[in-house]
Amino acid sequence: MDALVDALPAGRVVTDPDVADSYARDRTFVEPGKPLGVVLAATRDDVVTTMRWASEHRVPVVPRGAGTGLAGAATATDGAVVLSLARMTAIRELSPADEIAVVEPGVITADLDRAAREHGLMYAPDPSSYEISTIGGNLATNAGGLRCVKYGVTRDSALGLEVVLADGRILTTGRRTMKGVTGYDLTGLFVGSEGTLGVITSATVRLRRAPDRPPATFAAEFGSLRDAGAAVAAIMAAGCQPSLMELMDRATLEAIDEWRNIGLEPGTNAMLIGQSDASDSQAVVERMEALCVANGASFVAVSSSPQEAEELIAVRRMAYHAGERLGACLVEDVCVPRSALPEMVGAVEAAAARHEARILTVAHAGDGNLHPVFVFEHGLTEPPANVWAAADEVFTRALELGGTLTGEHGVGLLKRRWLALESGPLTQEVQQGIKAVFDPLGILNPGKAI
Amino acid sequence: MDALVDALPAGRVVTDPDVADSYARDRTFVEPGKPLGVVLAATRDDVVTTMRWASEHRVPVVPRGAGTGLAGAATATDGAVVLSLARMTAIRELSPADEIAVVEPGVITADLDRAAREHGLMYAPDPSSYEISTIGGNLATNAGGLRCVKYGVTRDSALGLEVVLADGRILTTGRRTMKGVTGYDLTGLFVGSEGTLGVITSATVRLRRAPDRPPATFAAEFGSLRDAGAAVAAIMAAGCQPSLMELMDRATLEAIDEWRNIGLEPGTNAMLIGQSDASDSQAVVERMEALCVANGASFVAVSSSPQEAEELIAVRRMAYHAGERLGACLVEDVCVPRSALPEMVGAVEAAAARHEARILTVAHAGDGNLHPVFVFEHGLTEPPANVWAAADEVFTRALELGGTLTGEHGVGLLKRRWLALESGPLTQEVQQGIKAVFDPLGILNPGKAI
Numbered sequence: 001m002d003a004l005v006d007a008l009p010a011g012r013v014v015t016d017p018d019v020a021d022s023y024a025r026d027r028t029f030v031e032p033g034k035p036l037g038v039v040l041a042a043t044r045d046d047v048v049t050t051m052r053w054a055s056e057h058r059v060p061v062v063p064r065g066a067g068t069g070l071a072g073a074a075t076a077t078d079g080a081v082v083l084s085l086a087r088m089t090a091i092r093e094l095s096p097a098d099e100i101a102v103v104e105p106g107v108i109t110a111d112l113d114r115a116a117r118e119h120g121l122m123y124a125p126d127p128s129s130y131e132i133s134t135i136g137g138n139l140a141t142n143a144g145g146l147r148c149v150k151y152g153v154t155r156d157s158a159l160g161l162e163v164v165l166a167d168g169r170i171l172t173t174g175r176r177t178m179k180g181v182t183g184y185d186l187t188g189l190f191v192g193s194e195g196t197l198g199v200i201t202s203a204t205v206r207l208r209r210a211p212d213r214p215p216a217t218f219a220a221e222f223g224s225l226r227d228a229g230a231a232v233a234a235i236m237a238a239g240c241q242p243s244l245m246e247l248m249d250r251a252t253l254e255a256i257d258e259w260r261n262i263g264l265e266p267g268t269n270a271m272l273i274g275q276s277d278a279s280d281s282q283a284v285v286e287r288m289e290a291l292c293v294a295n296g297a298s299f300v301a302v303s304s305s306p307q308e309a310e311e312l313i314a315v316r317r318m319a320y321h322a323g324e325r326l327g328a329c330l331v332e333d334v335c336v337p338r339s340a341l342p343e344m345v346g347a348v349e350a351a352a353a354r355h356e357a358r359i360l361t362v363a364h365a366g367d368g369n370l371h372p373v374f375v376f377e378h379g380l381t382e383p384p385a386n387v388w389a390a391a392d393e394v395f396t397r398a399l400e401l402g403g404t405l406t407g408e409h410g411v412g413l414l415k416r417r418w419l420a421l422e423s424g425p426l427t428q429e430v431q432q433g434i435k436a437v438f439d440p441l442g443i444l445n446p447g448k449a450i
Numbered sequence: 451m452d453a454l455v456d457a458l459p460a461g462r463v464v465t466d467p468d469v470a471d472s473y474a475r476d477r478t479f480v481e482p483g484k485p486l487g488v489v490l491a492a493t494r495d496d497v498v499t500t501m502r503w504a505s506e507h508r509v510p511v512v513p514r515g516a517g518t519g520l521a522g523a524a525t526a527t528d529g530a531v532v533l534s535l536a537r538m539t540a541i542r543e544l545s546p547a548d549e550i551a552v553v554e555p556g557v558i559t560a561d562l563d564r565a566a567r568e569h570g571l572m573y574a575p576d577p578s579s580y581e582i583s584t585i586g587g588n589l590a591t592n593a594g595g596l597r598c599v600k601y602g603v604t605r606d607s608a609l610g611l612e613v614v615l616a617d618g619r620i621l622t623t624g625r626r627t628m629k630g631v632t633g634y635d636l637t638g639l640f641v642g643s644e645g646t647l648g649v650i651t652s653a654t655v656r657l658r659r660a661p662d663r664p665p666a667t668f669a670a671e672f673g674s675l676r677d678a679g680a681a682v683a684a685i686m687a688a689g690c691q692p693s694l695m696e697l698m699d700r701a702t703l704e705a706i707d708e709w710r711n712i713g714l715e716p717g718t719n720a721m722l723i724g725q726s727d728a729s730d731s732q733a734v735v736e737r738m739e740a741l742c743v744a745n746g747a748s749f750v751a752v753s754s755s756p757q758e759a760e761e762l763i764a765v766r767r768m769a770y771h772a773g774e775r776l777g778a779c780l781v782e783d784v785c786v787p788r789s790a791l792p793e794m795v796g797a798v799e800a801a802a803a804r805h806e807a808r809i810l811t812v813a814h815a816g817d818g819n820l821h822p823v824f825v826f827e828h829g830l831t832e833p834p835a836n837v838w839a840a841a842d843e844v845f846t847r848a849l850e851l852g853g854t855l856t857g858e859h860g861v862g863l864l865k866r867r868w869l870a871l872e873s874g875p876l877t878q879e880v881q882q883g884i885k886a887v888f889d890p891l892g893i894l895n896p897g898k899a900i
Contacts, residue, residue, distance in 0.1 A: 097683065097789035120687075142631045153629055155638075156606070171876050177785040178817045179603055180854035181592045181642045182861060182872050183900055184881050188605075188638030192631045209689035233547065237570075239659035280730060335627040339547035367628045404630035411632060422632050426621050431634050433887035437880060450633055 001036055004053045004081070008046055014038040023084055024076035026069040027129075029328045030413055031381040033078035035062070042087045044164065044201040050083055051199065052168035060443050063195035065105060065137030068129040070331045071412025073141060073194040073448050083199060085136045091115055092202065099207045100159065100176055105136025105200050112205075122210040124151035127408070128320065136200050142192030144408030146316075149366035150243045150277075151208065153408060155191045162202035163190055166439040176204055189434070194410055194449035197438040211277040215243060216285040217309035218275075220292035220300040221268040225249060225349075227296035228270035229342030232365045234291040235274065236338065240284050244275035245366035246316045249345060251352075252360040252373075255322035262315060267298065272365065273316050275309070319362045323373040326358065330374040330383050330414075332391060334398035335407030338368040347397040348372045355390035369407035395421065411449050419450075451486055454503045454531070458496055464488040473534055474526035476519040477579075479778045480863055481831045483528035485512070492537045494614065494651040500533055501649065502618035510893050513645035515555060515587030518579040520781045521862025523591060523644040523898050533649060535586045541565055542652065549657045550609065550626055555586025555650050562655075572660040574601035577858070578770065586650050592642030594858030596766075599816035600693045600727075601658065603858060605641045612652035613640055616889040626654055639884070644860055644899035647888040661727040665693060666735040667759035668725075670742035670750040671718040675699060675799075677746035678720035679792030682815045684741045685724065686788065690734050694725035695816030696766045699795060701802075702810040702823075705772035712765060717748065722815065723766050725759070769812045773823040776808070780824040780833050780864075782841060784848035785857030788818040797847040798822045805840040819857035845871065861899050869900075 005013045014020055015037040024032035036059065039050045054061045063083045064074035076082050088104035091112065095101070096119040103112055109130040113123040126145035127133055133143070139161070144153045151157075160174025174180070174187035190197055222228040228247055235242060248256075250269045257264040272292065276284035289300045303309035323329050336344045345361055348370065352359040358375040372394055374387045383391075395405055395418045405415050405422050420428075431450040438444070455463045464470055465487040474482035486509065489500045504511045513533045514524040526532050538554035541562065545551070546569040553562055559580040563573040576595035577583055583593070589611070594603045601607075610624025624630070624637035640647055672678040678697055685692060698706075700719045707714040722742065726734035739750045753759035773779050786794045795811055798820065802809040808825040822844055824837045833841075845855055845868045855865050855872050870878075881900040888894070 095787070095789070096687075098787040099686075100787070120689075142635075144629055148629070152606075155635070156602075165876075169876055171880060172874070173877070175785075175854045176787050176852045177819075177854050177857065178788070179594055179598070179785050179814075179819055179857040181858060182855050182865075182869070183877065184643055184647075184884060185592075185605070185635075185638040185641065186877070186880065188635040191635065193634055197634075209687075209691075212689060236549075237546075237659075239570075239662060241659075279728070335625075335629050337545070337548040337550070337626050338628070339545070364629075369627075369629050402626045404625045404627050405632050407627065407629040408631060415632075419632070424622070426619055427623070427633060427636070430621065430636065430887060434634060434884060437883035437887065 004050065007049045007053055008039065012040055012042065012046055014040065020082070023064065023082045026067045026072060026074045028070060028072045028414060029330070029381060030072045030075050032076040033080070035076040035080050035082045038082040038084055040084050040087055047083065047164045047199050047201050048168045048170065050081070051164050051166060054081060054443050055167045055441060058441060058443060060446050062445050063199050065134035066132055068133040069137060069141060069410065069412060071410045071414045073410050073412035075413055077447065086134060088201065094119065096121060098176065100204055101207055102202060102204050103135050104202055105134060107135045109133050109135055109138055116207045117210055120210055121207040123157065123205065124208050125154045125157055135203060139191050139200055139203055140194050141410035142408065144364065144369065146244045146246065146364065149245050149364060150241055155188060157206045158187055158191050158203060159206055160204040161187050161190055161200050163198035163200050165198050166441060166444050171198065174204065192410065194412065195445040196435060196449045197444065214306040215275045215277040215309060216281040217273070217303040217312045218285050218289050218300055219312040219315070220272045220297040221265065222270040222272065222297055223267050225270045225345045226342045228272045229345065231272060231292045231295035231297065232341065233339065234295055235288050236366060238287065238291060240276065240288050241278065242274045242288065242366055243277040246273045247363040247365035248316065248319060249361040252319050252322065252362055255326060255360055256315060256318045259322050259325055260318060273312055319360065320373070323360050323375055327375040327378050328380055330387060330391065332372045332374065332394060333369070333406045333409040334394060334403055335367065335369040336398055336401045336403035340401040340403065341365060341368050344370055344398060344401055344403070348394055351390040351393040355386040357387050357390040359390065367407065413448060454500065457499045457503055458489065462490055462492065462496055464490065470532070473514065473532045476517045476522060476524045478520060478522045478864060479831060480522045480525050482526040485526040485530050485532045488532040488534055490534050490537055497533065497614045497649050497651050498618045498620065500531070501614050501616060504531060504893050505617045505891060508891060508893060510896050512895050513649045515584035516582055518583040519587060519591060519860065519862060521860045521864045523860050523862035525863055527897065536584060538651065544569065546571060548626065550654055551657055552652060552654050553585050554652055555584060557585045559583050559585055559588055566657045567660055570660055571657040573607065573655065574658050575604045575607055585653060589641050589650055589653055590644050591860035592858065594814065594819065596694045596696065596814065599695050599814060600691055605638060607656045608637055608641050608653060609656055610654040611637050611640055611650050613648035613650055615648045616891060616894050621648065624654065642860065644862060645895040646885060646899045647894065663731070664756040665725045665727040665759060666731040667723070667753040667762045668735050668739050668750055669762040669765070670722045670747040671715065672720040672722065672747050673717050675720045675795045676792045678722050679795065681722060681742045681745035681747065682791065683789065684745055685738050686816060688737065688741060690726065690738050691728065692724045692738065692816055693727040696723045697813040697815035698766065698769060699811040702769050702772070702812055705776060705810055706765060706768045709772050709775055710768060723762055769810065770823070773810050773825055777825040777828050778830055780837060780841065782822045782824065782844060783856045783859040784844060784853055785817065785819040786848055786851045786853035790851040790853065791815060791818050794820055794848060794851055794853070798844055801840040801843040805836040807837050807840040809840065817857065863898060
């Protein structure tokens with residue numbers, strides 16, 4: 001560590017155990033190991049210096065952004081150095097004409113979006129954490145969000161990267177253009193690789209034209225999840241192209257109601273919140289409203305102002321915090337083909353009942369992406385056996401339905417126990433081979449992602 | 451070859467040199483080598499058998515679809531076996547509810563689109579060759595097309611793949627869901643890899659809701675390319691989201707006029723053709739028309755019927771054939787940031803003048819993707835020195851403007867001579883490392899792509 005401190009500018013390395021511990025955790029319950037220290041990188045040179053030192057001394061490196069991850073990908077391990085990119089916050093370039101930005105990894109996602117909106121543009125990916133998460137972390141996990149039902153996930157906005165490899169060499173991938181097929185898609189390989197292949201020090205991202213008027217929004221209540229699922233299917237099949245389509249189950253609504261009293265009716269077992277940002281958004285939302293009614297909605301509210309729209313969506317934003325009030329949370333992230341959504345929600349409820357687990361389910365319904373939140377006793381560093389058993393059942397059922405373990409949070413540490421269910425031995429062999437090309441010493445975030 | 455013939459069902463192997471030669475070429479002027487023979491694979495098992503045999507005997511394999519490529523990626527080399535996937539034409543599944551299809555690689559692109567339209571859906575990627583090209587070839591080159599200005603390239607529609615590796619093992623990548631981040635993005639790695647990493651035997655692709663009314667179309671004539679480029683910039687900045695935005699230069703228009711007499715006016719130096727498939731398409735096209743007029747268009751026609759729309763676009767579809775009438779063609783494919791489009795078109799014209807080369811330029815203008823078509827004497831198997839010199843200048847300028855060598859055609863053989871200008875030695879080292887993970891013997895389409 002002395003050699004690292006000497007090689008870096010003053011103030012870059014933290015070794016105080018208490019401070020280091022605050023950089024060792026993400027937003028999961030996982031208890032981290034004891035890192036040797038934390039590098040607070042401010043420049044690409046700092047990253048190069050750190051990786052050269054790590055290669056020389058064979059020290060594992062755990063890259064991190066803001067630590068808002070939900071899978072343990074940024075959780076520190078014993079004897080590792082944590083490499084924080086949170087201080088690299090420059091928006092190096094923002095070109096309205098080309099609709100691109102070049103950003104450092106520590107830029108807060110919502111800050112980039114706001115900078116783009118000054119030019120009538122937006123940065124589309126909006127994970128729920130977007131006011132506190134970084135672009136680098138979003139890239140590392142290929143984060144999704146609410147808007148991705150219309151605009152795609154982080155991968156769909158990443159055009160090119162600058163990456164420091166394990167040995168400190170600098171690789172440039174991709175391009176500044178909308179299209180390009182020169183060589184293999186290395187950009188796509190790094191996006192979602194959770195810091196196991198290299199450390200992203202800059203990204204060229206695509207911006208999009210922001211809608212020129214406020215979106216229109218509806219919230220619909222249903223007596224059953226099946227009806228709400230049918231409404232989602234009808235809305236998507238009608239080509240409404242919602243810019244947001246969120247589903248909450250009864251358990252989630254109860255948790256929100258206990259906290260904030262939203263006047264939950266006894267017969268309401270699901271709520272669907274949808275939005276259109278099209279040029280004829282009000283007409284589109286009215287079509288979506290009609291499809292909700294046709295599929296059995298007991299009540300539908302349509303916003304008549306941006307304030308009302310925000311109030312409807314605010315209910316959805318309360319969901320995760322409502323869960324955290326009740327206990328420690330294992331936030332899961334299965335994604336199934338859209339038609340399997342009602343069946344998957346039903347399977348979650350059945351697993352909760354069978355294993356006496358408390359599960360709140362929120363879904364990015366337009367994508368078939370469910371977040372079952374398994375609530376257990378505050379203070380436990382590991383979910384109890386009944387929670388693991390219920391989670392096992394949920395993952396197994398998701399895969400049976402043609403789904404995947406993780407739609408947008410990543411594998412990290414938490415989902416490795418189920419990885420073999422989805423990825424066969426050949427996939428794992430190939431992934432290890434790719435890992436070895438970039439990181440032959442195995443020092444980049446070992447034990448994560450694959 | 452006897453061992454291969456014995457291992458495969460009867461009729462799968464062609465060794466007659468004349469027949470084999472017809473499977474040895476793509477749509478470039480490149481003279482192929484002499485292959486040992488051609489495997490006409492009808493099943494995945496045929497592909498597995500072929501790759502096991504090729505690994506055992508160290509025989510290079512050149513996978514191919516319909517041979518419509520424009521970069522020489524499917525060009526046979528001496529002593530190789532050509533592996534044609536054109537007979538694997540099954541659409542294994544088409545799910546309207548989940549908006550996906552599972553297809554074999556030999557499916558003709560337009561056939562999948564037509565099958566989807568029976569369910570109100572479409573398969574968005576539409577390379578100009580889409581009536582004769584295959585999904586497998588589109589995946590291998592990450593093909594673009596006219597609609598990709600709105601709907602993205604082939605990569606954006608590929609969810610998962612089944613791939614036979616060099617040693618005959620079967621790898622499954624990706625998923626059936628709209629989102630998913632389990633492990634590295636192997637699907638993206640195979641898309642655009644031109645058959646150098648594995649042989650795609652099945653693909654799960656995303657379908658999209660087809661617009662429920664015919665698109666509206668305009669064609670505008672301009673006195674200068676700069677004005678046309680400014681109109682494109684204004685249309686994109688206004689958020690019109692065209693579903694097609696094509697630009698042709700004077701040389702192209704003259705070639706079309708000589709052939710089909712389109713009444714080309716002396717002062718017309720550029721034509722822009724645009725389309726909207728939005729729900730309010732007529733209004734959007736009228737906004738685009740107004741922006742063309744505001745940027746100096748001398749004449750704008752707006753379609754009032756689907757027939758008229760087709761007539762306007764038909765002019766664009768004549769461009770490539772108009773070039774082929776004049777001689778052999780080197781079709782290039784540079785892509786630049788959108789704002790650099792007028793400057794890039796100007797650079798092409800300057801290169802043509804300086805080197806006395808005949809170049810027709812067509813551009814997917816909304817993407818900044820230009821196809822300068824270098825015309826030279828019929829019958830030559832290699833462009834003359836002045837054409838190479840002009841092409842050198844075009845590529846160099848494209849890279850200087852922040853662009854790329856190839857937007858949608860791929861590298862193949864033709865663009866390898868410029869590859870080092872875009873991809874540095876570290877990129878090439880990393881790509882060779884990845885290649886070795888999948889194909890340690892180097893038998894998959896050696897000498898292409900990277």
